[in-house]
Amino acid sequence: MAKSKRGHSLWHLPARGRGTCPVCRSTRIKLLYPRTKSDGTSLKVCKRCDKASQTRIDAAI
Template sequence: MAKNKRGKSLWTLPSRGRGTCPVCGSTRIKLLYTKTTSSGQPLKVCKKCFNATQARIDAAQTVV
């Protein structure tokens, strides 16, 4: 059977959930995963960077 609702929630997000990942710098990639920095601020990252070390997440927060 077809899966009619797959990805439907992405249409409500700005730019369809796509952007530039602050950790790796990939452009036009889906930013669906939330990581928190050491200061407690949420940061949206891509699937590749979801398992990144906390040091890389904190370094990306200072750049943004």
């Protein structure tokens, strides 16, 4: 049977949780993973960039 509630929490986010990843610059991708830069600011990144090194996260916009 299909699971109708899967991903339902994304519907309440702006643009359904999608945007441009600040690390890899991929467009129209889900930004669901919070990462913190060295200066303390928080970023939402894509699934691929969640595993990125801290130097790549610090170099992001």
